[in-house]
Amino acid sequence: MAVALFKLPKWVKRNLYKGKSFSDLTDKELADIHRKLQRFKSPDPEVSVMIPAWNEENNIFRTLSSLANSRTKRKVELVVINNNSTDLTQKVLDKLGVISYFEPKQGITFARQLGLERAKGKYHLCADSDTFYPPGWIDAMVAPLEKDDDVVGVYGRYAFIPENDYDRAFFWVYERLASVIIRLRRLRREHINFLGFNMGFITQVGLANGGFKVKNVRKFDNAIGSDYYVDESEDGRMAVNLMKTGRLKLVTDNKAVVFTSSRRLIAEGGILEAFKSRFKLHTNRLSEYLKGKKI
Known part of the structure; x- marks a missing residue:
């Protein structure tokens, strides 16, 4: 996985707008994103x-x-589902001219399900609002779905953007260890690899097989160790549903590697605490990854 060890890629830096909130953007910057x-x-x-x-x-x-800097010749709709935001999220979407729907029921499951039901495309790509997508992401994710009839769902790899002065190299080590776990889980528990900020599937298969619906709806950060942590996730449930029809595929193309916020790790007490809690979790589940478990 050729991801920068010490520095963020140039394409990430271009979209960081470091030190700026939305209200700090210049008219030129706003117009450029909008266009x-x-x-x-x-x-x-x-x-x-x-x-x-x-x-x-x-x-x-x-x-x-x-995403505005995506390089694709495909016809694309980009839609944001505003999940009952109480800040100025909707104002941002309107200012940038983004198609949006409003979901009043609080919970990421409800938001993703509404997006699925409203989607018009043959292929459905899931993104998150704190993640950066490389210019070739759309085409790299769709390619396996288009090429192989047996593949009904795809998922990509990821890296973290440092916060609070954490060194990028420290996250790089964390990501290398996570990549080992991802490959282990492909043996018997691949659906756990299916993460909502970097995954895709054939829309009609997702709809027909049950969508994102789960028993317990998780909150947006869903930090491990918190009182509100929910083990069942809507993205994992979608993966299980997709596998009723076909198989999942890990997209190894570097054009599908996204950079996401490290705020969930921070919410879990910082990268060291997050590493320890996840190491314990994965150690306990190792036999499950290798031998499988009833879903």
Whole structure:
């Protein structure tokens, strides 16, 4: 996995708007993002890119900026599902001219399900509002779905953007260890690898097999160790549902590697605490990854 050890890629830096909130953007910056996003309003799209958002006014414009720089010739609709935000998220979306739907029921499951039901594209790509997407992401994710009839779902790899002066190299080590776990889980528990900020599937298969519906709806950060942590996730449930019809595929193309916020790790007490809790979790589940478990 050729991800920068000490530095963030240039394409990430271009979309960071470091030190700026949405209100700090210049008219020129706003106009540039707005103009580029207008390409992704196809009335008859091949690809639907769906992003749930809850109180993300100062994050989502960065995500949208990265997606605005996508290099694809495919017809695409880019849609944000505003999940009952109480901040200025909707104002940001309106200012940038983004298609959006409002989901009043609180919970990422409800937001993703609404996006699925409203999607017009043959292919459905899931993104998150605190993640950066490389220019070739759309095409790299769709390619396996298009090429192999047996593949109904895809998922990509990821790296973290440091916060609070953490060194990028420290995250690089964490990511290398996570990549080992990902490959172990491919043996018997691949659905756990299916993460909502970097995954895709054939829309009709997802709809027909049950979508994102789960028994317990998780909150957006879902930090491990918190009182509100929910083990069952809507993305994992979607993966299980997809596997009723076909198989999942890990996209190893570097063009599908996304950079996501490290705020969930921070919420778990910082990268060291997050590493320890996840190491314990995965150690306890090792036999499950290798031998399988009833889903």
